[in-house]
Each structure stands twice: as C-alpha cells, then as structure tokens.
C-alpha cells in the first residue's frame with residue numbers, strides 16, 4: 363500500500379499541500395515517540411501555567427505545540443500558525459500560502475493515565491492582502507479548509523486525513539512511514555452507540571435532555587432499540603471510533619458559562635473533525651446549524667458539537683426543530 367505522500371502525489375494533490383502534510387506527519391512521528399517515553403523522560407504531568415483558555419497545560423501540551431510550531435514555521439510555504447496553546451496566531455513567511463491551525467494534543471487529561479490522545483489539524487489558504495500574524499486571516503468558514511486531519515496516538519499511531527475527496531487512514535510503520543490502511547473511510551448511517559459526558563446532563567437545553575432520555579430509555583421508549591455509551595474524554599479518539607464503526611459524539615451547548623456555547627474549539631477541533639465526518643458520509647452540527655458554514659469571529663471560539671452517523675444526527679436535529687430559530691441567537695450558536 364502507498365504511504366501518504368505517494369497516495370497524495372498519485373492523485374495529483376497540490377504538491378505544496380502534499381509537502382505540508384508530509385511535514386505534519388514527520389512532526390507527529392516525533393510527538394508519538396515522546397509520548398511513548400514520557401514516563402521515562404519525566405515529561406508527564408501538569409505545568410503551573412494555564413493557556414489562554416484558562417486550562418492547565420500539561421508538559422506534553424507545550425512540547426507538542428513547540429514541535430509543531432517550530433517545524434511548520436520553518437517551511438517557506440507556511441504563512442502562519444494558530445494553536446490551542448498559543449494566545450495569538452504566529453506569523454510565518456509573508457510569501458507563504460498556508461495557515462495551519464492545530465490542537466497539538468487533544469484529550470491531554472488522558473496522558474497521565476496512558477490513554478489515547480491525538481493531534482488535530484486544519485489547513486487554510488491565507489487570503490490575499492492578509493498575513494499569517496493577523497487573526498482575521500484565519501477567520502474562515504470550515505468549508506474553506508484545504509485539508510483536515512488528526513494523528514491518533516493509540517495502540518497504533520494512525521493518521522486520518524481529508525484533502526476534500528474522501529477520508530483516508532494510514533498507520534505508522536517501523537520505518538517512520540504512514541502506510542495507507544483505508545482509502546475511503548465511511549461512517550455507517552445508523553448506529554446504536556453514543557458518546558456524551560452524561561455528568562453535564564443538567565446543564566443542557568431541554569431538547570438535548572429529551573433526545574438523550576430517548577437513547578437511555580432504549581427498547582422501553584419511543585426509539586424501540588437499546589443504545590450503548592462510550593466516552594474516552596478525547597474527542598480525537600471518540601471521533602476515530604465513529605469514523606471506524608459509526609456512532610454519534612456530542613459536546614453540546616450547556617449553561618455553565620453563558621459566554622461559551624460549548625467546551626470544544628471551533629477552529630482546531632470542531633471544523634477539522636466536521637470536515638472529516640462530512641467527507642466520510644456523516645453529519646456535523648451545532649444542533650442549530652451546520653458547523654462548517656459558521657463564520658468564525660475568534661480564533662479560540664467555542665462551539666457546540668454533535669457529529670457522526672447521518673440517520674442518528676437527523677433524529678437529534680429533529681428533536682431540536684422547534685428550537686431552531688428562537689434559540690440559536692440566544693445561545694450564541
């Protein structure tokens with residue numbers, strides 16, 4: 363099977379985009395190595411710092427961020443980067459073409475307990491007349507992504523990628539190459555599996571509460587079938603399960619902080635995952651509108667997310683029908 367560069371080149375992918383993806387892969391291979399040895403090299407655990415979002419940073423959040431930042435900003439094709447762990451975008455080459463947005467380590471609370479984490483990335487083109495040091499250059503709808511993907515550091519290190527024509531999967535081999543293991547990942551349209559943090563139930567909108575109540579009622583309720591629940595607390599891993607065998611994942615709007623319409627970040631979590639899911643035949647929504655059509659207003663903007671198997675997301679959207687127009691503005695979604 364081809365490696366990722368061979369596959370993209372054979373499909374006449376923009377050669378500069380192919381180079382960029384190869385560079386991301388090389389960098390993530392390094393991150394995988396550091397994660398594997400983390401307990402031996404003393405780089406597990408939290409730092410005293412918090413990021414701009416007020417979240418405690420793990421040492422490996424910062425290491426992964428610095429690796430990606432340094433490797434990408436060296437490339438002449440890179441106009442700038444934006445990251446969960448950087449307060450502001452960082453400019454690259456003023457002549458560069460690409461803006462890369464990333465969550466260097468997603469699910470980093472899993473690191474210390476040796477559970478899967480991942481790197482999520484999104485690639486945009488810098489608009490004419492702007493540069494990669496300006497936030498406004500990045501504020502493009504998810505539909506404009508040139509590529510999106512993640513590297514999952516699990517039992518296998520796996521790259522899942524879209525450049526806009528389907529979703530491919532690659533596995534890191536012993537020679538440091540990502541070899542293709544699936545050329546067209548497709549999410550089954552129906553499912554009996556859902557992923558949501560049930561501990562937040564009381565903070566959700568009534569529509570989400572009643573939809574989930576239907577899942578929990580199973581064959582005793584209107585749905586007439588039993589569901590199973592999974593929650594890995596790393597979006598990258600939950601989404602990988604859905605791309606592999608179907609299901610739905612949601613981190614919905616909740617009322618814990620009215621300024622935030624959800625926990626997840628639009629630009630480097632919601633958008634790239636939504637692009638992958640749509641390219642694999644699934645749906646991604648805030649429950650009030652399509653995530654990929656949202657016009658971003660801030661680089662670290664939060665978003666409510668529900669994504670996965672098409673027919674199940676349609677049931678969820680149906681449960682929100684009455685609320686659509688009245689609530690969307692009020693909820694900041």
Ligand SMILES: O=P(O)(O)OC[C@H]1O[C@](O)(COP(=O)(O)O)[C@@H](O)[C@@H]1O
Pocket residue numbers: 417446465467468469470471559595596597598613625626
């Ligand atoms: O702590 P909770 O509510 O289970 O949240 C888990 C969610 O938070 C995240 O870990 C946020 O990502 P980061 O680790 O990059 O901040 C998601 O990956 C995951 O789905």
Ligand SMILES: [Mg+2]
Pocket residue numbers: 465467468469597631
């Ligand atoms: Mg994350």
Ligand SMILES: [Mg+2]
Pocket residue numbers: 423446465466467468469470
């Ligand atoms: Mg993170």
